[in-house]
Amino acid sequence: MASNPPMVVARDIHKRFGAVEVLKGVDLEVELGKVVCIIGASGAGKSTFLRCINHLERPDLGYVMVGGELVGYRRVGRRLHEVKERELCAARAGIGMVFQRFNLFQHMTVLDNVAIAPTLVRRLARGAAEARARALLDRVGLAAKDGRYPRQLSGGEQQRVAIARALAMEPRVMLFDEATSALDPELVGEVLDVMRSLAEDGMTMIVVTHEIGFAREVADEVVFMDGGVIAERGPPAEILRAPKSERTREFLARVL
Amino acid sequence: MTRTPEADTAGASSDPLAGLAPGPPVALRHPGRWVAGSVVLFILVWFGYTVVTNPNFQWPIVGHYLFSREIVAGVLVTIQLTISAMAIGVTLGVIVALMRQSDNRLLAWSAQAYIVCFRATPALVQLIFWFNLSALFPLITIGVPFFGPDFIAVNANLIITPLIAANLGLGLCEGAYMAEIVRGGILSVDAGQREAAAAVGMTRAQTMRKVVLPQALRVIIPPTGNQIIGMLKYTSLASVISVTELLSSAELIYTRTFETIPLLIVASLWYVALTSVLTAGQRVLERHVGRSHTDAPAGRVLPFRLAVINNLFASRGARLG
Numbered sequence: 001m002a003s004n005p006p007m008v009v010a011r012d013i014h015k016r017f018g019a020v021e022v023l024k025g026v027d028l029e030v031e032l033g034k035v036v037c038i039i040g041a042s043g044a045g046k047s048t049f050l051r052c053i054n055h056l057e058r059p060d061l062g063y064v065m066v067g068g069e070l071v072g073y074r075r076v077g078r079r080l081h082e083v084k085e086r087e088l089c090a091a092r093a094g095i096g097m098v099f100q101r102f103n104l105f106q107h108m109t110v111l112d113n114v115a116i117a118p119t120l121v122r123r124l125a126r127g128a129a130e131a132r133a134r135a136l137l138d139r140v141g142l143a144a145k146d147g148r149y150p151r152q153l154s155g156g157e158q159q160r161v162a163i164a165r166a167l168a169m170e171p172r173v174m175l176f177d178e179a180t181s182a183l184d185p186e187l188v189g190e191v192l193d194v195m196r197s198l199a200e201d202g203m204t205m206i207v208v209t210h211e212i213g214f215a216r217e218v219a220d221e222v223v224f225m226d227g228g229v230i231a232e233r234g235p236p237a238e239i240l241r242a243p244k245s246e247r248t249r250e251f252l253a254r255v256l
Numbered sequence: 257m258t259r260t261p262e263a264d265t266a267g268a269s270s271d272p273l274a275g276l277a278p279g280p281p282v283a284l285r286h287p288g289r290w291v292a293g294s295v296v297l298f299i300l301v302w303f304g305y306t307v308v309t310n311p312n313f314q315w316p317i318v319g320h321y322l323f324s325r326e327i328v329a330g331v332l333v334t335i336q337l338t339i340s341a342m343a344i345g346v347t348l349g350v351i352v353a354l355m356r357q358s359d360n361r362l363l364a365w366s367a368q369a370y371i372v373c374f375r376a377t378p379a380l381v382q383l384i385f386w387f388n389l390s391a392l393f394p395l396i397t398i399g400v401p402f403f404g405p406d407f408i409a410v411n412a413n414l415i416i417t418p419l420i421a422a423n424l425g426l427g428l429c430e431g432a433y434m435a436e437i438v439r440g441g442i443l444s445v446d447a448g449q450r451e452a453a454a455a456v457g458m459t460r461a462q463t464m465r466k467v468v469l470p471q472a473l474r475v476i477i478p479p480t481g482n483q484i485i486g487m488l489k490y491t492s493l494a495s496v497i498s499v500t501e502l503l504s505s506a507e508l509i510y511t512r513t514f515e516t517i518p519l520l521i522v523a524s525l526w527y528v529a530l531t532s533v534l535t536a537g538q539r540v541l542e543r544h545v546g547r548s549h550t551d552a553p554a555g556r557v558l559p560f561r562l563a564v565i566n567n568l569f570a571s572r573g574a575r576l577g
Contacts, residue, residue, distance in 0.1 A: 056451055085460065089457045092456070093456065103452035116466060165452075
Protein backbone atom coordinates (compact mmCIF):
# COMPACT_ATOMS: atom_id res chain seq x y z
CA MET A 1 0.00 0.00 0.00
CA ALA A 2 1.68 3.17 -1.16
CA SER A 3 0.95 5.68 1.57
CA ASN A 4 1.46 9.42 1.91
CA PRO A 5 4.65 10.74 3.51
CA PRO A 6 4.29 10.50 7.29
CA MET A 7 2.76 13.43 9.19
CA VAL A 8 5.47 13.31 11.85
CA VAL A 9 9.04 12.18 11.34
CA ALA A 10 11.61 12.23 14.14
CA ARG A 11 15.13 11.24 13.15
CA ASP A 12 17.91 10.21 15.51
CA ILE A 13 16.85 12.52 18.37
CA HIS A 14 19.54 12.93 21.02
CA LYS A 15 19.16 15.00 24.15
CA ARG A 16 21.41 15.38 27.14
CA PHE A 17 20.78 17.27 30.39
CA GLY A 18 24.20 17.87 31.92
CA ALA A 19 25.75 14.47 32.49
CA VAL A 20 22.55 12.53 31.83
CA GLU A 21 21.88 11.39 28.29
CA VAL A 22 18.09 11.28 28.25
CA LEU A 23 17.58 10.44 24.57
CA LYS A 24 20.09 8.26 22.75
CA GLY A 25 18.82 8.36 19.20
CA VAL A 26 15.06 8.03 18.84
CA ASP A 27 13.36 7.54 15.47
CA LEU A 28 9.63 7.70 14.97
CA GLU A 29 7.22 8.04 12.08
CA VAL A 30 3.52 8.72 12.45
CA GLU A 31 1.22 8.65 9.47
CA LEU A 32 -1.69 11.01 8.95
CA GLY A 33 -4.61 10.15 11.20
CA LYS A 34 -2.74 7.53 13.21
CA VAL A 35 -2.46 7.34 16.99
CA VAL A 36 0.85 6.35 18.53
CA CYS A 37 1.03 5.66 22.25
CA ILE A 38 4.41 5.87 23.94
CA ILE A 39 4.70 3.84 27.13
CA GLY A 40 7.59 3.13 29.46
CA ALA A 41 8.86 3.68 32.98
CA SER A 42 9.44 7.21 34.27
CA GLY A 43 12.87 8.44 33.28
CA ALA A 44 12.75 6.52 30.02
CA GLY A 45 12.73 9.80 28.07
CA LYS A 46 9.12 9.71 26.85
CA SER A 47 8.23 13.27 27.85
CA THR A 48 11.53 14.71 26.72
CA PHE A 49 11.07 13.09 23.33
CA LEU A 50 7.55 14.50 23.05
CA ARG A 51 8.84 17.96 23.96
CA CYS A 52 11.48 17.68 21.23
CA ILE A 53 8.72 17.28 18.67
CA ASN A 54 7.47 20.85 19.14
CA HIS A 55 10.94 22.08 20.06
CA LEU A 56 10.12 22.93 23.68
CA GLU A 57 13.36 21.01 24.12
CA ARG A 58 15.99 21.63 21.50
CA PRO A 59 17.45 18.28 20.43
CA ASP A 60 21.25 18.12 20.62
CA LEU A 61 21.26 16.05 17.48
CA GLY A 62 18.62 14.90 15.04
CA TYR A 63 15.56 16.67 13.72
CA VAL A 64 11.78 16.58 13.58
CA MET A 65 9.53 17.15 10.59
CA VAL A 66 5.80 17.78 10.89
CA GLY A 67 3.74 17.82 7.73
CA GLY A 68 6.94 17.69 5.67
CA GLU A 69 8.43 20.80 7.31
CA LEU A 70 11.34 20.93 9.72
CA VAL A 71 10.52 22.14 13.21
CA GLY A 72 12.92 24.74 14.57
CA TYR A 73 15.48 24.34 11.80
CA ARG A 74 16.03 25.24 8.18
CA ARG A 75 18.30 23.40 5.83
CA VAL A 76 21.08 25.53 4.39
CA GLY A 77 23.37 23.50 2.12
CA ARG A 78 24.39 20.39 4.03
CA ARG A 79 23.60 21.72 7.51
CA LEU A 80 20.60 22.57 9.66
CA HIS A 81 20.37 26.12 10.96
CA GLU A 82 18.20 27.23 13.85
CA VAL A 83 15.32 29.44 12.67
CA LYS A 84 14.20 32.76 14.12
CA GLU A 85 11.58 32.92 16.86
CA ARG A 86 8.74 33.87 14.50
CA GLU A 87 9.32 30.83 12.30
CA LEU A 88 9.59 28.51 15.29
CA CYS A 89 6.34 29.93 16.67
CA ALA A 90 4.61 29.40 13.34
CA ALA A 91 5.73 25.77 13.36
CA ARG A 92 4.60 25.26 16.96
CA ALA A 93 1.22 26.80 16.17
CA GLY A 94 0.48 23.75 14.01
CA ILE A 95 1.38 21.28 16.77
CA GLY A 96 -1.05 21.00 19.64
CA MET A 97 0.22 20.00 23.05
CA VAL A 98 -1.56 18.97 26.23
CA PHE A 99 0.42 18.93 29.46
CA GLN A 100 0.26 16.78 32.54
CA ARG A 101 -0.42 19.82 34.75
CA PHE A 102 -2.92 21.48 32.32
CA ASN A 103 -1.02 24.81 32.45
CA LEU A 104 -4.09 26.93 31.79
CA PHE A 105 -3.68 30.70 31.95
CA GLN A 106 -4.96 31.34 35.47
CA HIS A 107 -5.97 34.97 34.98
CA MET A 108 -8.19 34.32 31.96
CA THR A 109 -11.65 32.84 31.70
CA VAL A 110 -12.07 29.46 30.07
CA LEU A 111 -13.26 31.18 26.89
CA ASP A 112 -10.23 33.48 26.78
CA ASN A 113 -7.88 30.59 27.40
CA VAL A 114 -9.15 28.99 24.21
CA ALA A 115 -9.56 32.20 22.17
CA ILE A 116 -6.32 34.05 22.93
CA ALA A 117 -3.87 32.12 20.78
CA PRO A 118 -5.96 32.35 17.58
CA THR A 119 -6.28 36.14 18.05
CA LEU A 120 -2.60 36.66 18.86
CA VAL A 121 -0.92 34.10 16.66
CA ARG A 122 -3.35 33.62 13.78
CA ARG A 123 -4.61 37.23 13.85
CA LEU A 124 -8.17 35.97 13.89
CA ALA A 125 -10.85 38.58 14.64
CA ARG A 126 -12.03 38.53 18.22
CA GLY A 127 -15.59 37.50 17.35
CA ALA A 128 -14.48 34.66 15.10
CA ALA A 129 -12.02 33.40 17.70
CA GLU A 130 -14.68 33.41 20.39
CA ALA A 131 -17.17 31.62 18.14
CA ARG A 132 -14.59 28.93 17.43
CA ALA A 133 -13.70 28.72 21.13
CA ARG A 134 -17.36 28.22 22.04
CA ALA A 135 -17.72 25.47 19.46
CA LEU A 136 -14.62 23.70 20.83
CA LEU A 137 -15.78 24.05 24.42
CA ASP A 138 -19.07 22.54 23.36
CA ARG A 139 -17.15 19.69 21.81
CA VAL A 140 -15.32 18.91 25.07
CA GLY A 141 -18.59 19.28 26.99
CA LEU A 142 -17.82 22.58 28.72
CA ALA A 143 -19.95 25.08 26.82
CA ALA A 144 -21.70 26.09 30.05
CA LYS A 145 -18.46 26.94 31.85
CA ASP A 146 -16.96 29.43 29.40
CA GLY A 147 -17.04 32.28 31.94
CA ARG A 148 -15.28 30.38 34.73
CA TYR A 149 -11.68 30.71 35.78
CA PRO A 150 -9.42 27.63 35.66
CA ARG A 151 -9.22 27.29 39.44
CA GLN A 152 -12.99 27.02 39.64
CA LEU A 153 -12.89 23.84 37.55
CA SER A 154 -12.06 20.26 38.43
CA GLY A 155 -8.84 18.77 37.08
CA GLY A 156 -10.71 16.85 34.42
CA GLU A 157 -12.51 19.98 33.27
CA GLN A 158 -9.26 21.94 33.21
CA GLN A 159 -7.62 19.30 31.08
CA ARG A 160 -10.54 19.36 28.64
CA VAL A 161 -10.17 23.15 28.38
CA ALA A 162 -6.48 22.61 27.69
CA ILE A 163 -7.39 20.22 24.87
CA ALA A 164 -9.82 22.80 23.45
CA ARG A 165 -7.08 25.45 23.69
CA ALA A 166 -4.73 23.27 21.65
CA LEU A 167 -7.44 22.42 19.11
CA ALA A 168 -8.23 26.11 18.61
CA MET A 169 -5.01 26.42 16.59
CA GLU A 170 -6.28 23.70 14.22
CA PRO A 171 -3.14 21.62 14.72
CA ARG A 172 -2.01 18.95 12.30
CA VAL A 173 -0.90 16.75 15.16
CA MET A 174 -1.71 16.59 18.86
CA LEU A 175 0.84 15.70 21.53
CA PHE A 176 -0.38 14.44 24.91
CA ASP A 177 2.16 14.45 27.72
CA GLU A 178 0.70 12.18 30.43
CA ALA A 179 -2.54 14.10 30.13
CA THR A 180 -4.33 12.04 32.79
CA SER A 181 -1.51 11.42 35.29
CA ALA A 182 -2.37 14.41 37.50
CA LEU A 183 -6.07 13.58 37.69
CA ASP A 184 -8.10 11.91 40.40
CA PRO A 185 -9.06 8.41 39.20
CA GLU A 186 -12.74 9.29 38.74
CA LEU A 187 -11.83 12.18 36.41
CA VAL A 188 -9.56 10.22 34.08
CA GLY A 189 -12.45 8.80 32.04
CA GLU A 190 -13.86 12.14 30.85
CA VAL A 191 -10.46 13.20 29.46
CA LEU A 192 -9.82 9.84 27.82
CA ASP A 193 -13.29 10.06 26.23
CA VAL A 194 -12.37 13.38 24.59
CA MET A 195 -9.07 11.93 23.39
CA ARG A 196 -10.81 8.87 22.02
CA SER A 197 -13.30 10.98 20.07
CA LEU A 198 -10.44 13.04 18.65
CA ALA A 199 -8.79 9.85 17.46
CA GLU A 200 -12.04 8.71 15.88
CA ASP A 201 -12.23 12.01 13.98
CA GLY A 202 -8.89 11.20 12.40
CA MET A 203 -6.56 13.45 14.40
CA THR A 204 -2.92 12.44 14.25
CA MET A 205 -1.89 11.89 17.87
CA ILE A 206 1.24 11.05 19.84
CA VAL A 207 0.24 10.08 23.34
CA VAL A 208 2.65 9.56 26.22
CA THR A 209 0.56 7.63 28.72
CA HIS A 210 0.38 5.20 31.58
CA GLU A 211 -3.15 4.21 30.59
CA ILE A 212 -2.44 0.82 29.06
CA GLY A 213 -6.15 0.25 28.47
CA PHE A 214 -6.37 3.40 26.36
CA ALA A 215 -3.32 2.36 24.39
CA ARG A 216 -4.75 -1.08 23.72
CA GLU A 217 -8.07 0.33 22.59
CA VAL A 218 -7.14 3.44 20.61
CA ALA A 219 -3.51 3.19 19.48
CA ASP A 220 -2.55 2.16 15.99
CA GLU A 221 0.97 1.61 17.23
CA VAL A 222 2.44 1.25 20.70
CA VAL A 223 6.04 2.32 21.32
CA PHE A 224 7.87 1.12 24.40
CA MET A 225 10.73 3.39 25.44
CA ASP A 226 13.44 2.39 27.86
CA GLY A 227 16.70 4.09 28.78
CA GLY A 228 16.41 6.79 26.12
CA VAL A 229 15.77 4.49 23.19
CA ILE A 230 12.77 2.74 21.65
CA ALA A 231 13.03 -0.81 22.91
CA GLU A 232 10.06 -2.23 21.04
CA ARG A 233 7.24 -1.04 18.82
CA GLY A 234 4.27 -2.56 17.04
CA PRO A 235 0.51 -2.91 17.00
CA PRO A 236 -1.00 -2.84 20.52
CA ALA A 237 -2.17 -6.43 20.33
CA GLU A 238 1.39 -7.56 19.71
CA ILE A 239 3.25 -5.28 22.14
CA LEU A 240 0.79 -5.49 25.00
CA ARG A 241 -0.12 -9.20 24.77
CA ALA A 242 2.99 -10.82 23.42
CA PRO A 243 6.00 -8.53 23.83
CA LYS A 244 9.23 -9.85 22.39
CA SER A 245 11.55 -7.78 24.55
CA GLU A 246 12.24 -8.90 28.09
CA ARG A 247 12.20 -5.26 29.29
CA THR A 248 8.73 -4.69 27.83
CA ARG A 249 7.50 -7.84 29.57
CA GLU A 250 8.91 -6.65 32.89
CA PHE A 251 7.36 -3.20 32.50
CA LEU A 252 3.94 -4.54 31.59
CA ALA A 253 4.04 -7.02 34.47
CA ARG A 254 4.53 -4.07 36.80
CA VAL A 255 1.78 -1.79 35.44
CA LEU A 256 -0.94 -4.28 34.51
CA MET B 257 -16.41 -2.27 89.14
CA THR B 258 -20.11 -1.87 88.42
CA ARG B 259 -21.97 1.43 88.51
CA THR B 260 -24.92 1.56 90.81
CA PRO B 261 -27.89 3.91 90.49
CA GLU B 262 -26.76 5.50 93.77
CA ALA B 263 -23.42 6.46 92.25
CA ASP B 264 -25.20 8.29 89.40
CA THR B 265 -27.32 10.39 91.69
CA ALA B 266 -24.46 11.01 94.08
CA GLY B 267 -23.60 14.17 92.06
CA ALA B 268 -20.24 15.93 91.73
CA SER B 269 -18.14 13.10 93.05
CA SER B 270 -18.65 10.86 89.99
CA ASP B 271 -19.97 13.15 87.18
CA PRO B 272 -18.15 16.50 86.93
CA LEU B 273 -21.05 18.02 84.95
CA ALA B 274 -23.81 17.07 87.37
CA GLY B 275 -25.74 19.93 88.95
CA LEU B 276 -24.20 22.55 86.59
CA ALA B 277 -25.77 26.01 86.75
CA PRO B 278 -27.16 27.23 83.38
CA GLY B 279 -25.44 29.98 81.40
CA PRO B 280 -22.06 30.48 79.65
CA PRO B 281 -18.73 29.57 81.30
CA VAL B 282 -16.92 32.28 83.25
CA ALA B 283 -14.18 33.85 81.12
CA LEU B 284 -10.57 33.76 82.30
CA ARG B 285 -9.44 37.11 83.76
CA HIS B 286 -6.26 38.76 82.42
CA PRO B 287 -5.00 41.06 85.18
CA GLY B 288 -1.66 41.51 83.35
CA ARG B 289 -3.42 43.13 80.42
CA TRP B 290 -5.09 45.62 82.72
CA VAL B 291 -1.75 46.56 84.27
CA ALA B 292 -0.08 46.98 80.86
CA GLY B 293 -3.07 48.95 79.59
CA SER B 294 -2.96 51.29 82.58
CA VAL B 295 0.75 51.99 82.09
CA VAL B 296 0.28 52.77 78.40
CA LEU B 297 -2.74 54.94 79.12
CA PHE B 298 -0.77 56.90 81.69
CA ILE B 299 2.08 57.49 79.23
CA LEU B 300 -0.34 58.58 76.50
CA VAL B 301 -2.16 61.02 78.76
CA TRP B 302 1.10 62.45 80.05
CA PHE B 303 2.43 62.78 76.49
CA GLY B 304 -0.78 64.44 75.25
CA TYR B 305 -0.73 66.84 78.18
CA THR B 306 2.88 67.78 77.44
CA VAL B 307 2.23 68.30 73.77
CA VAL B 308 -0.68 70.61 74.50
CA THR B 309 0.80 72.54 77.41
CA ASN B 310 4.51 72.81 76.47
CA PRO B 311 4.71 76.27 74.87
CA ASN B 312 7.86 75.25 72.95
CA PHE B 313 5.67 73.31 70.47
CA GLN B 314 4.36 76.74 69.42
CA TRP B 315 1.11 75.42 67.97
CA PRO B 316 -0.05 78.83 66.73
CA ILE B 317 3.07 79.02 64.56
CA VAL B 318 2.41 75.51 63.21
CA GLY B 319 -1.06 76.69 62.21
CA HIS B 320 0.37 79.80 60.65
CA TYR B 321 2.79 77.98 58.35
CA LEU B 322 0.79 74.81 57.60
CA PHE B 323 -0.76 76.23 54.43
CA SER B 324 1.75 78.97 53.73
CA ARG B 325 2.82 79.52 50.13
CA GLU B 326 6.38 78.31 50.63
CA ILE B 327 5.35 75.09 52.38
CA VAL B 328 2.64 74.25 49.82
CA ALA B 329 5.16 74.87 47.03
CA GLY B 330 7.50 72.43 48.79
CA VAL B 331 4.71 69.86 49.07
CA LEU B 332 4.13 70.12 45.32
CA VAL B 333 7.83 69.57 44.60
CA THR B 334 7.82 66.55 46.92
CA ILE B 335 4.81 65.05 45.12
CA GLN B 336 6.30 65.75 41.72
CA LEU B 337 9.67 64.28 42.70
CA THR B 338 7.98 61.18 44.15
CA ILE B 339 6.07 60.60 40.93
CA SER B 340 8.96 61.20 38.54
CA ALA B 341 11.56 59.25 40.55
CA MET B 342 9.09 56.38 40.95
CA ALA B 343 8.34 56.42 37.21
CA ILE B 344 12.05 56.16 36.47
CA GLY B 345 12.38 53.42 39.08
CA VAL B 346 9.48 51.30 37.80
CA THR B 347 10.56 51.62 34.16
CA LEU B 348 14.14 50.71 34.99
CA GLY B 349 12.94 47.94 37.28
CA VAL B 350 10.93 46.23 34.54
CA ILE B 351 13.77 46.56 32.02
CA VAL B 352 16.42 45.29 34.43
CA ALA B 353 14.20 42.42 35.63
CA LEU B 354 13.69 41.33 32.00
CA MET B 355 17.44 41.68 31.35
CA ARG B 356 18.15 39.40 34.30
CA GLN B 357 15.94 36.76 32.70
CA SER B 358 17.80 37.04 29.42
CA ASP B 359 19.68 34.11 27.92
CA ASN B 360 22.38 36.60 27.01
CA ARG B 361 24.93 36.27 29.81
CA LEU B 362 26.25 39.82 29.39
CA LEU B 363 22.75 41.33 29.71
CA ALA B 364 21.92 39.21 32.74
CA TRP B 365 25.27 39.96 34.35
CA SER B 366 25.10 43.72 33.85
CA ALA B 367 21.56 43.77 35.24
CA GLN B 368 22.84 41.94 38.30
CA ALA B 369 25.77 44.35 38.60
CA TYR B 370 23.42 47.34 38.46
CA ILE B 371 21.25 45.89 41.21
CA VAL B 372 24.24 45.17 43.43
CA CYS B 373 25.84 48.60 42.96
CA PHE B 374 22.72 50.66 43.49
CA ARG B 375 21.38 48.65 46.40
CA ALA B 376 24.73 48.56 48.17
CA THR B 377 25.25 52.32 48.37
CA PRO B 378 23.09 54.72 50.39
CA ALA B 379 20.60 56.78 48.42
CA LEU B 380 22.03 59.92 50.03
CA VAL B 381 25.52 59.15 48.71
CA GLN B 382 24.09 58.53 45.23
CA LEU B 383 22.25 61.85 45.32
CA ILE B 384 25.39 63.76 46.21
CA PHE B 385 27.29 61.86 43.52
CA TRP B 386 24.84 62.94 40.82
CA PHE B 387 24.81 66.46 42.18
CA ASN B 388 28.59 66.60 41.76
CA LEU B 389 28.65 64.93 38.37
CA SER B 390 30.32 67.97 36.87
CA ALA B 391 33.42 67.20 38.89
CA LEU B 392 33.66 63.89 37.03
CA PHE B 393 32.47 65.04 33.62
CA PRO B 394 32.72 68.84 33.31
CA LEU B 395 31.31 68.68 29.78
CA ILE B 396 28.43 66.47 28.68
CA THR B 397 28.80 65.81 24.96
CA ILE B 398 26.91 64.10 22.21
CA GLY B 399 29.20 62.76 19.53
CA VAL B 400 31.18 59.76 18.38
CA PRO B 401 32.33 57.74 21.41
CA PHE B 402 36.00 57.31 22.29
CA PHE B 403 38.08 59.56 20.02
CA GLY B 404 35.48 60.81 17.56
CA PRO B 405 34.28 64.38 17.19
CA ASP B 406 31.64 65.91 19.48
CA PHE B 407 28.51 67.45 17.99
CA ILE B 408 27.09 69.05 21.11
CA ALA B 409 28.95 69.89 24.29
CA VAL B 410 27.21 71.39 27.31
CA ASN B 411 28.46 72.35 30.73
CA ALA B 412 27.36 69.56 33.05
CA ASN B 413 26.31 72.06 35.69
CA LEU B 414 23.67 73.39 33.31
CA ILE B 415 22.12 69.99 32.67
CA ILE B 416 22.42 68.43 36.10
CA THR B 417 20.24 70.81 38.06
CA PRO B 418 19.49 69.83 41.65
CA LEU B 419 16.08 68.52 40.58
CA ILE B 420 17.57 66.41 37.77
CA ALA B 421 20.21 65.07 40.15
CA ALA B 422 17.50 64.18 42.68
CA ASN B 423 15.45 62.41 39.98
CA LEU B 424 18.48 60.48 38.75
CA GLY B 425 19.68 59.56 42.22
CA LEU B 426 16.33 58.47 43.63
CA GLY B 427 15.12 56.91 40.36
CA LEU B 428 18.24 54.84 39.75
CA CYS B 429 18.31 53.66 43.34
CA GLU B 430 14.62 52.79 43.17
CA GLY B 431 15.15 50.92 39.89
CA ALA B 432 17.40 48.43 41.66
CA TYR B 433 14.75 47.65 44.26
CA MET B 434 11.93 47.57 41.73
CA ALA B 435 13.93 45.16 39.56
CA GLU B 436 13.95 42.64 42.40
CA ILE B 437 10.23 43.16 43.04
CA VAL B 438 9.36 42.70 39.36
CA ARG B 439 11.60 39.66 39.14
CA GLY B 440 9.86 38.11 42.12
CA GLY B 441 6.52 38.73 40.42
CA ILE B 442 7.66 37.13 37.19
CA LEU B 443 9.03 34.10 39.03
CA SER B 444 5.70 33.71 40.85
CA VAL B 445 4.02 32.72 37.58
CA ASP B 446 4.29 28.98 37.04
CA ALA B 447 6.72 28.16 34.22
CA GLY B 448 4.21 25.67 32.84
CA GLN B 449 2.04 28.52 31.63
CA ARG B 450 4.94 29.90 29.64
CA GLU B 451 5.49 26.51 28.05
CA ALA B 452 1.80 26.29 27.22
CA ALA B 453 1.97 29.72 25.61
CA ALA B 454 5.02 28.67 23.60
CA ALA B 455 3.26 25.46 22.57
CA VAL B 456 0.36 27.36 21.00
CA GLY B 457 2.83 29.48 19.04
CA MET B 458 3.00 32.66 21.11
CA THR B 459 6.28 34.57 20.97
CA ARG B 460 8.22 35.28 24.13
CA ALA B 461 7.13 38.92 24.02
CA GLN B 462 3.47 37.97 23.62
CA THR B 463 3.79 35.46 26.43
CA MET B 464 5.32 38.09 28.69
CA ARG B 465 2.67 40.69 27.87
CA LYS B 466 -0.43 38.52 27.87
CA VAL B 467 0.36 35.69 30.26
CA VAL B 468 3.21 36.47 32.65
CA LEU B 469 3.03 40.18 33.48
CA PRO B 470 -0.74 40.35 34.13
CA GLN B 471 -0.35 37.61 36.73
CA ALA B 472 2.94 38.94 38.07
CA LEU B 473 1.19 42.25 38.70
CA ARG B 474 -0.77 40.73 41.55
CA VAL B 475 2.52 40.02 43.29
CA ILE B 476 4.23 43.24 42.18
CA ILE B 477 1.61 45.81 43.19
CA PRO B 478 1.53 45.47 47.00
CA PRO B 479 5.30 45.93 47.56
CA THR B 480 5.33 48.68 44.95
CA GLY B 481 2.83 50.56 47.10
CA ASN B 482 5.29 50.31 49.96
CA GLN B 483 8.07 51.57 47.70
CA ILE B 484 6.00 54.63 46.73
CA ILE B 485 5.38 55.45 50.39
CA GLY B 486 9.09 54.97 51.06
CA MET B 487 9.97 57.17 48.10
CA LEU B 488 7.72 59.96 49.38
CA LYS B 489 9.87 60.11 52.48
CA TYR B 490 13.18 59.53 50.68
CA THR B 491 12.56 62.69 48.64
CA SER B 492 13.48 64.60 51.81
CA LEU B 493 17.08 63.54 51.10
CA ALA B 494 16.99 65.93 48.15
CA SER B 495 17.02 68.80 50.64
CA VAL B 496 20.74 68.08 51.00
CA ILE B 497 21.38 69.01 47.36
CA SER B 498 19.23 72.15 47.63
CA VAL B 499 16.03 70.95 46.01
CA THR B 500 13.33 73.02 47.66
CA GLU B 501 10.97 70.18 48.48
CA LEU B 502 8.89 69.99 51.63
CA LEU B 503 11.67 69.54 54.18
CA SER B 504 13.97 72.16 52.74
CA SER B 505 11.07 74.62 52.41
CA ALA B 506 10.58 74.18 56.15
CA GLU B 507 14.31 74.51 56.72
CA LEU B 508 14.48 77.71 54.69
CA ILE B 509 11.85 79.21 56.96
CA TYR B 510 13.29 78.13 60.28
CA THR B 511 16.85 79.18 59.47
CA ARG B 512 15.31 82.61 59.02
CA THR B 513 12.96 82.60 62.03
CA PHE B 514 14.56 79.99 64.35
CA GLU B 515 11.13 78.34 64.75
CA THR B 516 12.71 74.95 64.18
CA ILE B 517 10.32 72.65 66.04
CA PRO B 518 7.03 74.07 64.73
CA LEU B 519 8.26 73.93 61.15
CA LEU B 520 9.47 70.37 61.52
CA ILE B 521 6.00 69.59 62.84
CA VAL B 522 4.49 71.30 59.79
CA ALA B 523 6.62 69.13 57.50
CA SER B 524 5.78 65.99 59.48
CA LEU B 525 2.05 66.69 59.34
CA TRP B 526 2.28 66.96 55.57
CA TYR B 527 4.28 63.73 55.29
CA VAL B 528 1.70 61.96 57.49
CA ALA B 529 -1.16 63.33 55.40
CA LEU B 530 0.41 62.33 52.08
CA THR B 531 1.37 58.90 53.40
CA SER B 532 -2.18 58.35 54.67
CA VAL B 533 -3.60 59.13 51.25
CA LEU B 534 -1.16 56.69 49.64
CA THR B 535 -1.88 54.00 52.23
CA ALA B 536 -5.62 54.31 51.62
CA GLY B 537 -5.07 54.09 47.87
CA GLN B 538 -2.81 51.09 48.32
CA ARG B 539 -5.49 49.32 50.35
CA VAL B 540 -8.15 49.88 47.71
CA LEU B 541 -5.84 48.64 44.97
CA GLU B 542 -4.75 45.60 46.94
CA ARG B 543 -8.30 44.62 47.71
CA HIS B 544 -8.97 44.41 44.00
CA VAL B 545 -5.67 43.12 42.68
CA GLY B 546 -4.58 40.85 45.50
CA ARG B 547 -7.83 38.91 45.45
CA SER B 548 -7.18 35.54 43.90
CA HIS B 549 -9.54 33.82 41.55
CA THR B 550 -10.16 31.07 44.05
CA ASP B 551 -11.94 33.42 46.42
CA ALA B 552 -14.44 34.52 43.82
CA PRO B 553 -17.77 32.72 43.91
CA ALA B 554 -18.13 30.38 40.99
CA GLY B 555 -19.12 32.08 37.78
CA ARG B 556 -18.53 35.60 39.06
CA VAL B 557 -15.98 37.68 37.24
CA LEU B 558 -13.88 40.40 38.78
CA PRO B 559 -14.57 43.33 36.50
CA PHE B 560 -12.31 45.91 38.12
CA ARG B 561 -9.23 43.72 38.32
CA LEU B 562 -9.61 42.53 34.78
CA ALA B 563 -10.29 46.01 33.51
CA VAL B 564 -7.14 47.36 35.17
CA ILE B 565 -4.93 44.56 33.95
CA ASN B 566 -6.33 44.54 30.46
CA ASN B 567 -5.99 48.26 30.06
CA LEU B 568 -2.38 48.09 31.18
CA PHE B 569 -1.48 45.40 28.72
CA ALA B 570 -4.03 45.91 25.99
CA SER B 571 -2.71 46.04 22.47
CA ARG B 572 -4.71 46.75 19.40
CA GLY B 573 -6.91 43.93 18.18
CA ALA B 574 -5.89 41.38 20.79
CA ARG B 575 -7.83 42.38 23.84
CA LEU B 576 -9.35 39.74 25.99
CA GLY B 577 -11.44 39.74 29.09
